[in-house]
Amino acid sequence: MSLNELPRFQRDMSLNGRSGSIIFQMVIDMDESRLGSIAQLQAFLEGTLEVSFSAFADDQERYAHIASVVRRLGYTRLSRPDKGIVLRYLARTSGYSRAQLTRLLARVLEGQPLAKRYRVPAHAFARRYSPADVALLVSVDRAHGCLSGPATVHLLRRAWHVHGDARFERLAQLSPSHLYNLRKSGPYKAARVSLTKTRPVLNAIGQRRAPDPGGRVGFIRIDSVHQGDLDRIKGVYYVNAVDILTQWEVVACCERISEAFLLPVLEQLMAQFPFPIRGFHSDNGGEFVNRQVAALLGKLQAEQTKSRPRKSNDNALAESKNAAVVRKTFGYSHIPQRFAGLINTFCQEHLNTYVNLHRPCLFAKQVMDAKGKIRKTYPPELVQTPLEKLASLPDIDKQLRRGITVQLLQQQAVQVTDLQAAEQLNAARMALFATIEKRSRRLA
Structure with a gap:
């Protein structure tokens, strides 16, 4: 790979408003259209730069990238080993899994346009608390013995505002009423709640029946x-x-x-x-x-x-x-x-x-x-x-x-x-x- 084909790096400096630390972010800008042969793809994959990146803003750009690579390289005429190299290249550049790429390539070869087949329902609510937050709540309840809602919320707020634990940033805004909703959720019950059947009272004294005079x-x-x-x-x-x-x-x-x-x-x-x-x-x-x-x-x-x-x-x-x-x-x-x-x-x-x-x-x-x-x-x-x-x-x-x-x-x-x-x-x-x-x- 020549020097002209190497990625161009830009350094983006931003200031973290809470801690005052400086964060460096590396942005990769690469003209991948120059890779027009299987040998160049092989050289890219075996290059000295071990880079895993996603240079696309959304799925539509990824779909366009996959379609362009298939057309440029003549994917249908390639041999089985060469198709494997193309799949490895697309997995590296798009971030999709091998199984997802196989499904997308099948749609491209059939002449179907690549587009999202699902939509978020109009009545759906945004998920504010992630599974990691639920797991963190489980650890708090397990440690403190599952206190009441207001007491647990107070502990979550203290963990963020007093002790500065960044894991509790979202949970610090949790209300007591929604806390009980999280405790009823499936992930919480799977990790915390164990259900047992009521044990019958085994008392042989007397008969369970209505008297018959x-x-x-x-x-x-x-x-x-x-x-x-x-x-x-x-x-x-x-x-x-x-x-x-x-x-x-x-x-x-x-x-x-x-x-x-x-x-x-x-x-x-x-x-x-x-x-x-x-x-x-x-x-x-x-x-x-x-x-x-x-x-x-x-x-x-x-x-x-x-x-x-x-x-x-x-x-x-x-x-x-x-x-x-x-x-x-x-x-x-x-x-x-x-x-x-x-x-x-x-x-x-x-x-x-x-x-x-x-x-x-x-x-x-x-x-x-x-x-x-x-x-x-x-x-x-x-x-x-x-x-x-x-x-x-x-x-x-x-x-x-x-x-x-x-x-x-x-x-x-x-x-x-x-x-x-x-x-x-x-x-x-x-x-x-x-x-x-x-x-x-x-x-x-």
Whole structure:
């Protein structure tokens, strides 16, 4: 290669505005049209100047360069080794890969014009943060333990403005809202997020199914109710149990949901039902699904069932009574745990007697419509007290506890009217709250 064919170098000096350093940029200006033979291309490729450059402003200039080289050298008439030299030359001057050049040359030889076949969609958004920025964000989250959005953005800004790390120049402008978008992106999840399935709770206590009374009493649904916190101090707990068939309800109170406090209250609660307990259904809370409760039910020969996932009606009867009876009686305000004994006595002597002998309940009647769907209606003739529902069952005396009959319960119910029973309940509740308030003030 002669001196006239060597590249002409120009030195471009610019000033970096941030650091004040001078940057030298080498610009290559070469008249490649002088290379008109395979020997000259070979000499260029084997020259002493190991230069990899791209002397074209855009793809259109590259396309024109490729077409001109093919025409000038008569690419179709060349041998296979010479075609390889041309491909090496075009790869050096255009910057395209060997596979891309093969596709472009095929289009030129077919007489097709070289032009871009893709366009940026009109609705596309410009990508501001590169994969390197996402990888840098992954490293920050991994090091700091994935802090909140505002805290992470503060760290990114400090890395650029305080510590001068040039890698964080774009991330320093990241907003907290867009930070979460980057955390949801595919590259971030591939490097940072690992998804695992929820591990099922393997608890062999109880069966996951709805109870089936089969027309018998003694199958109860049970739930716990918390009275509320005050300055992070727990209040009393209520245990509410309701018979499925008759809606016979027993409410008890304990200081804490633990073995020492709950088991005695459960024994006392189940003993207040006029019939033996045959079934015990609860949600999946640990206060009822444990070995101690299972042993207690084993002594009573009662089956234990628990609510199923995605079956919100499995324990709906007890939960509805929580609002209609427990919350309406005791409200939502905090009651200290030391008053659990007084409340439990009030439930035994007044509340449970009222709700079972004098408070009416709605019982459903199932009707199948024309589409075969079962619908529940609540006709007026099925509004009964739990005692009235219990007395309407056939051969009910055989299902009651020894020494208890329907006649004895009915005689107890008619000793006072329903209005007098409600008034006595309200008076006893006011006296209970007055006692709690008086003792609380004395301790304060």
